[in-house]
Amino acid sequence: MSQSYNRGLIEDFGRWREFSAGMWAWIFHKFTGWVLVGYLFTHIAVLSTALAGDAAYTNTIQTLESLLLVRILEVGLLAVAVFHILNGMRLLMVDLGIGLEAQDKSFYASLILTGAITVASVPTFIAGAF
C-alpha cells in the first residue's frame, strides 16, 4: 500500500463537545496561563508609573479604577488567576501521584470554586463603578 489518505487534524477544536474533563482542564490551564503572562506585562507597566513620582502613580490608578471596563476586567482576572491556582494544585497532586482516579472531580471542584469566588468578588470590584 503505497498511498494512504491523510485526514489532517481530526481531533481539533471542532470536536470540543467530545472533550473529557482532563482535556478541558488542560485547555483552560493553558489559556489562563497565557492570560496571566499577558497581565504580567500590563501589571509591570502600571507599577512602573511610580518611577515618575507618587502623584503620577496615584493618578494612573485612579484613572484606571474609574473605568467600568477595567473593573469588569479585574473580575475576569481574578477568575483566571483563581482557576489557574486551583488547577495548579490539582496538577501538583497529579504529579505527586495522589488521587489520580479523582482527577475529573477535582477539575469540576476547581471550576465550581472559581465560579463561587468570582461571584463573591463582584460587589468588591464593582462597588462605586456606576
Added chain:
Amino acid sequence: MSTQVPKQKEAESPAEEESAPSVGKQRRDQAKAERRTAAEKQKEAAEKAKEAEDTYHIKVFRYDPEVEGKQEPRFDEFHVPFTKGMTVLDALMYARDHYDPSLTFRHSCRQAICGSDAFFVNGSQKLGCKTQLSELSEPVRIEPLPHQDVVKDLVVDMDHFYEQMHAIEPYFDPDELPDGELEEQRQTRENREKVKMSTRCIWCGACMSSCNIAAGDNQYLGPAAINKAYRFAMDEREGEARKQERLKIIEQEHGVWRCQTQFSCTEVCPKDIPLTEHIQELKREAVKSNLKFW
C-alpha cells in the same frame, strides 16, 4: 445499500445470445439469475432492516485508494438488525456479511485480547468487540483511529505505533540469570501487584490515537510504549542496572516529559490501565535517579 462500484451486468457478447441456447449458456443464465436474486435479496434485506424497529443505524468511514470511485473518503450508512448483546464489531461484521463484502476492518479474537479492532466510535477511541451498541447513541459513527494514516476503510497504518513500542525494548531482560537451567525467576506478590495493570496492554493503539501530544510530536513514545517501559522498569527481577538503562530511554526529551496529563489515554484504554498514573510514576523515578542534593 451496497457501495460497490456498479458492475456491468449485461456484459455478455451479443453473438453468443444469437446462437442456440447451449448448455454453457443455460448455466451462465442460471448463474446470472442467481446473482441477480442474491443482489435483490441483499437489497430487500437492507430495506427490511431499515423498516424494522429494532435496527441500529451505523455510519462507517469508507476509503479505498486502489479503486477509483472510492478514493474520496465518505461515510456509508447501514441499518443493522439489533440483537441483545450486539457489539460494534458484530454490527460491522453483519454489515460486511450481508450488505457490502468490501467493507474492510481488522478483527480477530472478538474478546478484547488481540487488540486488532480499535475504532473511533462516536468521537472516542473504543475497542469494537468490547463496546455494546446499546450504550451508543444513533447514528453510530465508526471511523478509523485518528492521527494514524488510513490504509483502507477502518484499517490504519500501525507501523509507527509498533516502532515506538519496540523503541523501549519491550521484553524481560534481567541483569542476572539463575544458575540452574530450569530454575524459576520468582516475583514477589507485591511486585506483581504493582505491574499487574501495566501487563494488560493489548497493543490496540487506542491510547496513542487519543493523545494530543503524540499527534503533534511524532517522536513522542506515547502512552502505550511508556506503559510497557513501566512494566519492565518496575519489575524487581530485572535488577538495578537494567532499570537505569530503561530509565535512560524514557527520560529523554521525547519520553515521559512530553506527557501533559490530559488523561485522554487513561480515559480510552479498553483494558482500564491507569496510563497517566504510570507515566507520572516514571517521571518521579526519572527525577529521583537524576536529582542529587549532595
